[in-house]
Amino acid sequence: MKTLPKFFLPVLILLVTCMCACDCKNVPAPQPVHPDPVEPQNTVISLYLQPYNDFPEEQMAHVHQDVQNCLDTLIPELEFVVYRYENEELPDYCWYPPRSRYRADSILLYQLRMDDEKYIMGVLSEDISVTSDNIKDWGVLGFGLQPGTSAVVSTFRVKNKSLFYKVIVHEFLHNLGLDHCSQNDRSCYMCDADKRPRLELEVQLCPVCKAELLRLME
Ligand SMILES: [Zn+2]
Numbered sequence: 025m026k027t028l029p030k031f032f033l034p035v036l037i038l039l040v041t042c043m044c045a046c047d048c049k050n051v052p053a054p055q056p057v058h059p060d061p062v063e064p065q066n067t068v069i070s071l072y073l074q075p076y077n078d079f080p081e082e083q084m085a086h087v088h089q090d091v092q093n094c095l096d097t098l099i100p101e102l103e104f105v106v107y108r109y110e111n112e113e114l115p116d117y118c119w120y121p122p123r124s125r126y127r128a129d130s131i132l133l134y135q136l137r138m139d140d141e142k143y144i145m146g147v148l149s150e151d152i153s154v155t156s157d158n159i160k161d162w163g164v165l166g167f168g169l170q171p172g173t174s175a176v177v178s179t180f181r182v183k184n185k186s187l188f189y190k191v192i193v194h195e196f197l198h199n200l201g202l203d204h205c206s207q208n209d210r211s212c213y214m215c216d217a218d219k220r221p222r223l224e225l226e227v228q229l230c231p232v233c234k235a236e237l238l239r240l241m242e
């Protein structure tokens with residue numbers, strides 16, 4: 025008669041034990057002692073565009089889309105949502121009669137009084153101005169707090185209107201705390217270039233500005 029291999033009996037006992045153990049129904053699955061940590065959610069940064077007076081609806085629709093696309097492409101590490109309000113009339117006190125244009129600083133204050141928690145970007149086709157160094161009333165493309173929640177931009181001085189969205193992105197990045205490009209890189213959206221921006225050359229946020237923005241947004 026053949027003898028069974030020596031290891032047969034222990035294996036058989038183990039098998040029967042396992043079958044008994046697995047026969048129990050409705051045994052709850054063991055729970056992890058420490059639950060999985062919750063994945064950190066990306067914070068959404070919302071920007072609200074506020075067209076003023078007779079700013080054309082069709083142009084505003086393009087600007088809205090262009091700003092959203094630009095932020096998504098330029099800074100994919102952060103999540104942005106761009107909203108658009110209906111047109112509003114600017115109050116008379118923002119008007120500067122001696123030069124027949126609006127004061128950008130007055131518009132910033134007006135917006136802060138309306139809502140100082142949302143990032144609001146006023147959008148105009150009329151000229152805007154600020155006091156700059158020794159010049160009492162200096163025409164500008166845009167003006168924004170740095171950091172802050174209020175900014176204003178105008179198409180008045182922008183030759184190629186299809187690039188106007190770049191002015192909005194520049195002022196919005198000031199609002200988020202970003203200064204002018206320390207590299208003076210003309211391809212960078214934050215380049216000041218002696219206050220004469222060449223919008224057609226601005227195609228990126230240079231690595232130094234990008235790193236600084238991400239640090240500010242941590
Ligand atoms: Zn600037």
Ligand SMILES: [Zn+2]
Pocket residue numbers: 204205206207208209212213214215229230231232233234
């Ligand atoms: Zn830069």
